[in-house]
Amino acid sequence: MTDAPATATAGQQPTAPQPTEVVPDVELTIGRPAHGGHFVARHEGRVVFVRHALPDERVRVRFTETEPTASFWRADVVEVLEASPQRTGHPWRPADALAAAARGRAAVGGAEFGHIRLGEQRRLKGAIFREQLERLAHAERTPTVEAAPGEAEDGLGWRTRAAFAVDRSGHLAMHQHRSHEVVQVREMPLAVPAVNALGLWAIDLTGVDRVDVAVPSGGGEPLVLLVPSAGTHPRRVAAIAAAITGASVAVLDPESGRVQRLKGRTWLQESVLGVDYRITGAGFWQIHRGAPETLVGAVLDGLQPAAGERLADLYAGAGLFTVPLARAVGPGGAVLSVEGSAGTVRDARRNLHGQAQASIVQGRVDAALGRWSDPLDAVLLDPPRAGAGRKVVGQIIAARPRAVGYVSCDPASFARDLGYFLTAGWSLDTLRVFDLYPHTHHMESFARLLPPRA
Template sequence: MPSDIELTIGAPAHGGHFVARHEGRVVFVRHALPGERVRARLTESGPDAKFWRADAVEILEASPDRVPHFWPAADSIRAAARGRLPVGGAEFGHIRLEAQRSIKATVFAEQLQRLAGLEREITVEAAPDESPDGLGWRTRASFSVAPGGRLAMHPHRSDELIPVTGMPLASEAVNALNLWEVDFTGADRVEVAAPAAGGAPLVLVIPSAGTHPRTLSRIAGEVGTAADPGAGETVSVVAWDPEEHVLTRLRGRTWVRESAMGHDFRVTGAGFWQIHRSAPAVLAGAVRDGLQVQPGERVADLFAGAGLFTAPLADATGETGHVLSVEGSPGTSRDARKNLFAAPQVEVVQGRVDRVLRAHTGALDVVLLDPPRTGAGRTVVDQINSAAPRVLGYVSCDPASFARDLGWFRAAGWELDSLRVFDLYPHTHHMESFAVLRRP
């Protein structure tokens, strides 16, 4: 079986791939474009495999939408010339931004048709203040640690570690920390958050098993020394044990302060927050405009996180309304309590959404859900339908799971009233959407 094959690239597929065929077999190819003729290197194959996977390593006939990749480490063509795989996280970096959004629209529409049985023309919106090159938008980044203690990233579906010395998609504040100069020996992973509005950035260190506290103290000291003077306030460093869910403060504080829609939010440690610098305002504004919550209404914010959507929903209901905010993560739910303590109409409940809804007996006028990438699931869809709200809002980061859930809602009698899709992950295949559903 050859390791390199020549292919003509067809339509885009969900997940950052493009579809090609080789001797009747489907091959999902990354780092290509529709219409191109490429030499592709197989990354997953076998005579019994239902399909193969491959990376384009040489462009024989280029698409007019192809541009030079902005990041050599993520460029499949240059990586192949060095005998390496490209790092993940910028798989659309070889495509014009306008063409990226067109491809994403095609993929989203295909998922709607295939999984929800709905034909709809899709437009993917750029963030209002997106930079012309689509770089510098990530306020959060995650890295592995290579042997020798340097930050590294994985190629797609690979355990290989490739050291990096910069992250072009990350914000200036993240890059100004100069974490590539720190010896992270003793850590398995490093995550960094630099609030879009400024303020103290936070470096989260996930230690290797058996790492001594003195090693973590050394890492914290090196992080503080490496940062540029212009990196902002004192850098905070925290150790995080994901098994025990324990945070250990090494330097500064254990949380960052984010802002959106006139509210400040405390986000502790590994707590979830939108990655793109403009995403909180863009999505919260879409939710406000789409749901049109009225004073006195009863609202449920499901998978609510630290309260990004709960706070403006509470503003809209006023003190005569009620907002049930449900979040599964104990640490994030504690953040929500702190962030929303001044809103007496908000009830924060920590627990699995399906279990909380099963116990909830009150009627609901409005439901908003922002589930993880796997979607809400059939049980939650049925529970929301049983609550019979007048309107439903669905924030999603995955078109496939959204389309699947939408199909179940449609089968229960809901109709898709409006849908907005946002390009909040430029140079990747990811996108974010907000849908409003109503009963006829």
């Protein structure tokens, strides 16, 4: 699974220190794309990772991280001197680096490829994926990045989950990239229309630190989760909930994941290929409205599960893949479902009610595999952004399945794990890469791996 939960923020939370010295703006010529939403340039012999650029452009940049002893620096484009023909107008002003620079601030995160034509975004993502495979797995493959079925021509209106900060005036805001600073926003064009239709921008949210919004992929009533500030009186939270119309509202404890109902319900019902799922509160679910069906289709086509087989679904979430796999193997088969989150496991148990062939385990994947002694015909894994790691890959190989399906949201961790399989004699058979995050650098992939021939 991607490690972006059902309430994933549309921008990135601060993770890096501020610059240690002031370096004047400079002109740079931009080179190749790099994983993480950056483009590579050089300044006085030092590598600079530049955001909001395009290959072969001549730009003026403002440095954002300049640690003197660091092997690379970071910078944002503030002016384009020689533009690429693939540059286009950004669809969301707060995330437009050039517009933000003109106002003396940095852009918010969450749409760092918005200045690039959509077809070129996908070409660049394919090049980045290829580079990660070559560098980390020593594998040669040039994937074609597929759009989700039914994707809008402008790549907007796909996001069913988003999270917002609240600024000091009590209005919705987004974090600037890698910063504690926030910028007030009054729209989220990457989100499905139902998110914007709530009009949360107009509500006084004083007393709340964060607002998460989730909408069922197929439509239906949204769920708004409020994270109150420390010391906010429950009456104030109740007043905010009363001002929100057209949605269920609950309080979210971000530490435990528990939700407290204020009005409506605390869960969403999703439907994928005729199967209904219940997702509680901030439980994990794919963000793009078309992602669940796209990925379930890729998994079933790739693994071809058969009646009576024994399968494992690792990092299984609420059972997006476990349910169709359990149906495919039938009562005579077995599916081991492993997930770490207690709340998500509760959802999985509800979603798999009546399917006795599914064994649902809460806990670490390596621990669950260490206790599982039965042979496995096939294994599916959908790890978080960090990937599975050497130990889990070794355990999967030791189970000697006929095939492994690997769903990934990060080409770097996937390529690293793929390298472990290839070193053990396995082969990369099928690779599909999906553009399930238009206008961002993120992508999703499905790979089928096959064991050495006997």
